[in-house]
Amino acid sequence: MEELNQFLAKYPDVKGVDIVMTDCHGIGRGKTIRRHELESLYESGRAMPTSLFGQDVAGDDVDCSLVLHDGGGDKRCWPVPGTLGLQPHSGRGVVLVSMYNADGTPFNADPRAVLVRQVEAANKAGYSPMGAFELEFYLIDKERDANGRYQPARYLLSGRRSRNRNTMAVDELDEMSPLFEMIYAGAEHLGIPMESVISEYAVGQYELTIRYRDLLRAADDVILAKRLIRSVARRFGVEACFMAKPFGQEAGSGMHLHLSLNDEGGSNLYADQPCGELSPLMLQSIGGIRKTVGDTALILAPFLNSWRRFASAVYSPASDTWGFENRTVALRVPDGSAQTRHFEHRVAGVDANAYLVAAVTLAGAMQGIREETDPGPAVEGNGYSKEHVADLPTSWKGAIDRFEQSAFMQEVFGQCLHESFVAIKRAELQRLELDISEAEWDLYGFVV
Incomplete structure (x- = not known):
């Protein structure tokens, strides 16, 4: 609340604030709220759907445990300390948020929570x-x-x-x-x-x-x-x-x-x-990173x-x-x-x-x-x-397979995010495999 009060006092003319939660692709998902809503964000959080972590890079739902299997419910997102600030070029504020369970523990499918656990x-x-x-x-x-x-x-x-x-x-x-x-x-x-x-x-x-x-x-x-x-x-x-x-x-x-x-x-x-x-x-x-880098390639x-x-x-x-x-x-x-x-x-x-x-x-x-x-x-x-030959995947598909089979990555990500991330990447792979590029038309369309 001290951070909030300092921001409001320093920037009395700010009318809107972007609240940004980072999905598994690193894309910001969230809302732009008005100034008067900011205090309630710090007092009681803001609800967002867990399915945001089960979407592909285009924002489409992927069939995984994070999408609809739990009824499509929301969880509370809370501000990340130290990230509330002004975007002077737009005149809006911005603050990062992270998702939490009802008992106050970090939601394990939130990528920031994955890093928090390791730290x-x-x-x-x-x-x-x-x-x-x-x-x-x-x-x-x-x-x-x-x-x-x-x-x-x-x-x-x-x-x-x-x-x-x-x-x-x-x-x-x-x-x-x-x-x-x-x-x-x-x-x-x-x-x-x-x-x-x-x-x-x-x-x-x-x-x-x-x-x-x-x-x-x-x-x-x-x-x-x-x-x-x-x-x-x-x-x-x-x-x-x-x-x-x-x-x-x-x-x-x-x-x-x-x-x-x-x-x-x-x-x-x-x-x-x-x-x-x-x-x-x-x-x-x-040495530890050398040993695990193949599993982390995805x-x-x-x-x-x-x-x-x-x-x-x-x-x-x-x-x-x-x-x-x-x-x-x-x-x-x-x-x-x-x-x-x-x-x-x-x-x-x-x-x-x-x-x-x-x-x-x-x-x-x-x-x-x-x-x-x-x-x-x-x-x-x-x-x-x-x-210098390394035991690394040589393709995106190989990296997905390696990630899916990795006990190390299952431990780091937790079961829910690990399984969902695999499903998301396989859906994205299939989407691109079905898309015929202009280069393919140029090379093969009227020649072979």
């Missing part, structure tokens, strides 16, 4: 998970090219259309500066510790980084940041695209997760040993398009490799201060659900610590070399 288990073992995400995305023009295909956005200041990658070009950022300045202004009001922006490895591709903090808040940051970026982009006549591979011949977009564990006093347990060697705890964590690459990102080896490591200061591996230990040591999980696409990516990564790390898993030798040189 609480880590806390119980004496660890405080810390993390930060990097978001890669494209800005897309509302005008299609001569072939009717989507294309990168024109520069906002000059109106020119770039044909060059201009990787890490500062002038590229200046050309789009009005948009990014509005994003940073929104991030400040929303409490998102947004930091550097760069032009990435493709025309129209950018990366925003978010400051390191406790893992649960870091995942909240991603949910708020993606909505903010999308909403601001629309105000400039462009669209922010968080597909993993929007352009077949260009770089895919990842969502790299940086992770470490603190002790109860806030000291980094991944810090190097006094002798200069890497922390055994961090190495065991990497979370890291949840859609058909996600797997197109792995078709090119350009900074998209679909593997279980690890190494020191090596961007061709899946788990990279960056160079830097011995006291701030951590590792970077580079496999997930930016289309993945941040809560679930954080949950499966932390769960794998904790399993590695419990079992004292040896990570094996670090890769030196090219991690894309054929000599």
Whole structure:
């Protein structure tokens, strides 16, 4: 209530507030309420249907235990502390909400609750998970090219259309500066510790980084940041695209997760040993993730398009490799201060659900610590070399099958969400298998 009262006093002119619950795809579902309704949200919650977690990415119900089998009832959603803020570009407020059972326990099919369970288990073992995400995305023009295909956005200041990658070009950022300045202004009001922006490895591709903090808040940051970026982009006549591979011949977009564990006093347990060697705890964590990454592939690459990102080896490591200061591996230990040591999980696409990516990564790390898993030798040189063969699915369908059969994923997700997620992904797979693309017509329609 203190957070609510501070918001109302600070923003007396705000009339509407978006309340956003994150579904299993990372999509915000909820309502826009009026100012006078906000107090009741904090006092008594807001009812929403559990079936929202049983929908496919298009919002269609899938036949699973979350849809109608329980009568289609509602559960109460409550505000996520620290997420109430102003979206200055729209004039509306926003707050994340999470679903709870009548007894006050988190509803186990809510993706945020999946991460909460893993964080609480880590806390119980004496660890405080810390993390930060990097978001890669494209800005897309509302005008299609001569072939009717989507294309990168024109520069906002000059109106020119770039044909060059201009990787890490500062002038590229200046050309789009009005948009990014509005994003940073929104991030400040929303409490998102947004930091550097760069032009990435493709025309129209950018990366925003978010400051390191406790893992649960870091995942909240991603949910708020993606909505903010999308909403601001629309105000400039462009669209922010968080597909993993929007352009077949260009770089895919990842969502790299940086992770470490603190002790109860806030000291980094991944810090190097006094002798200069890497922390055994961090190495065991990497070993645990290597052991489980194949089971988590469907979370890291949840859609058909996600797997197109792995078709090119350009900074998209679909593997279980690890190494020191090596961007061709899946788990990279960056160079830097011995006291701030951590590792970077580079496999997930930016289309993945941040809560679930954080949950499966932390769960794998904790399993590695419990079992004292040896990570094996670090890769030196090219991690894309054929000599590094990993036990990973090679297709979206294979990832669905692997996820369904995984005892590890059943434990992390719980029975209800695990079974429902499989049903949702199989329905989505069938939907796309029945859709005949223009490319198929062009290749086969009047030739074979």
